[in-house]
Amino acid sequence: MLQSMRIRGGQPLNGEVAISGAKNLALPALAASLLTESKVILKNVPKLVDIRSMLELLDHLGCNIDCFEPNSISISTNNLKSTDAPYDFVRKMRASILVLGPLLSRFKQATVSLPGGCAIGTRGVDLHIKALQLMGAQISIENGYIKAQANHGLCGCDIAFPIVTVTGTENVLMAAVLAKGMTRLINAAVEPEVVALCRLLNNMGANIKGHGTSIIEIEGAQSLHGTEFEIIPDRIEVGTYAIAAALTSGKLLLKNCIYDDLTTVFETLQNCGIVFEKQDKNILVYRKEDIKPIDIQTMPHPGFPTDLQAQYTVLMSVSCGTAAITENIFENRFMHIPELNRMGANISVHGKTAIVTGVKKLFGAQVMATDLRASASLVLAGLIANGKTVVNRLYHLDRGYAEIDKKLTECGAVVERFSV
Numbered sequence: 001m002l003q004s005m006r007i008r009g010g011q012p013l014n015g016e017v018a019i020s021g022a023k024n025l026a027l028p029a030l031a032a033s034l035l036t037e038s039k040v041i042l043k044n045v046p047k048l049v050d051i052r053s054m055l056e057l058l059d060h061l062g063c064n065i066d067c068f069e070p071n072s073i074s075i076s077t078n079n080l081k082s083t084d085a086p087y088d089f090v091r092k093m094r095a096s097i098l099v100l101g102p103l104l105s106r107f108k109q110a111t112v113s114l115p116g117g118c119a120i121g122t123r124g125v126d127l128h129i130k131a132l133q134l135m136g137a138q139i140s141i142e143n144g145y146i147k148a149q150a151n152h153g154l155c156g157c158d159i160a161f162p163i164v165t166v167t168g169t170e171n172v173l174m175a176a177v178l179a180k181g182m183t184r185l186i187n188a189a190v191e192p193e194v195v196a197l198c199r200l201l202n203n204m205g206a207n208i209k210g211h212g213t214s215i216i217e218i219e220g221a222q223s224l225h226g227t228e229f230e231i232i233p234d235r236i237e238v239g240t241y242a243i244a245a246a247l248t249s250g251k252l253l254l255k256n257c258i259y260d261d262l263t264t265v266f267e268t269l270q271n272c273g274i275v276f277e278k279q280d281k282n283i284l285v286y287r288k289e290d291i292k293p294i295d296i297q298t299m300p301h302p303g304f305p306t307d308l309q310a311q312y313t314v315l316m317s318v319s320c321g322t323a324a325i326t327e328n329i330f331e332n333r334f335m336h337i338p339e340l341n342r343m344g345a346n347i348s349v350h351g352k353t354a355i356v357t358g359v360k361k362l363f364g365a366q367v368m369a370t371d372l373r374a375s376a377s378l379v380l381a382g383l384i385a386n387g388k389t390v391v392n393r394l395y396h397l398d399r400g401y402a403e404i405d406k407k408l409t410e411c412g413a414v415v416e417r418f419s420v
């Protein structure tokens with residue numbers, strides 16, 4: 001059954017939000033469990049549809065999976081029965097491509113469905129494939145599948161990414177940890193989730209240096225062992241709720257955040273007139289003045305993250321001026337804009353740039369979610385719109401925001417989920 005969310009706008013959000021574990025670390029961390037036959041225990045794993053999809057894939061491969069309340073998962077792969085990731089799993093969740101590197105690295109073979117494109121762009125994996133081929137994998141594309149073989153194992157080498165790719169860096173990292181010799185990744189992603197994945201892999205016995213910089217060195221190990229590891233907080237969830245507090249003229253205490261994971265975002269939002277008070281691992285967020293228009297360009301970390309672009313667009317749609325928002329990462333990540341304009345926003349798109357002129361009010365409407373972060377932006381717009389908003393195709397939202405109804409309701413929002 002499809003689900004929708006009805007939102008009555010106009011309620012300021014006040015209270016506390018417990019930030020969940022980061023989806024974009026939990027997914028590669030689950031894939032990393034394939035690199036050892038010993039048990040890997042992950043704590044603070046968010047309850048999300050995407051996590052469930054990855055667990056279904058690991059189960060299909062033959063992993064033993066135990067879930068412990070509140071948010072721990074243990075995975076053992078000592079009796080794996082397959083190295084194939086079929087289309088039905090990968091089409092549901094593109095990040096399934098992250099099993100390619102670990103399977104190839106540990107089992108010397110893997111057959112993984114090509115993820116195909118998604119709403120926000122073509123989302124190629126050519127850079128993943130080229131890097132693995134440089135490491136000695138024989139890879140062919142047959143009937144929509146990546147068929148990879150490395151009978152003599154993978155060999156370390158220098159790999160320079162022409163553009164920064166987060167899962168590309170992660171996939172090759174997980175291939176390199178068991179390869180022969182040294183692998184150097186040049187122009188590697190430096191996202192906090194990539195750094196945390198390297199910490200996890202080193203906890204498992206890998207030998208990775210330079211993570212957090214654009215040159216990462218991995219000395220291949222004979223084997224890896226199990227470990228226990230805590231998933232870092234989700235910085236995109238932090239940014240989303242910070243914007244929600246500002247939009248609704250409320251005051252939210254965001255609990256369990258890492259301030260340094262969002263410095264560019266916080267600097268930008270402070271320039272917009274939003275106040276952040278760090279309180280150890282918590283951040284108090286509120287606004288004392290009108291929202292000022294500040295231009296942004298989405299960039300790889302530490303730049304402004306593309307995953308907060310749609311949410312920031314809502315903030316600018318009710319600013320006291322005009323701002324330019326340029327999306328440099330994905331070619332089709334403005335699909336929330338026609339829906340926001342139907343709610344009374346004044347946004348025009350010119351290639352990669354959206355020009356947003358603030359309006360006094362948005363108006364409730366029936367809107368359609370198209371992708372994960374677009375759906376979050378429509379919820380944010382509904383929270384401040386005059387009257388009622390209904391966000392349809394809520395499955396997009398549930399892929400990346402754990403318990404969002406509960407978290408919003410506890411802070412005073414009037415939201416109601418219903419099946420259609």
Ligand code: EPZ
Nearest residue numbers: 024095123124125126127128164165166167168307329330
């Ligand atoms: C990761 O996607 C995140 N997903 C995305 O979050 C995030 O938006 C993105 O990084 C950018 O930060 C996960 O970590 C699971 P990329 P990823 O490879 O790795 C092109 C969310 O909302 N490219 O860094 O797929 C690509 O098309 C999701 O949580 C190639 O052309 O992104 C894009 O234009 C959405 N060929 C650019 O590079 C390749 O082989 C950056 O993509 C790889 C990438």
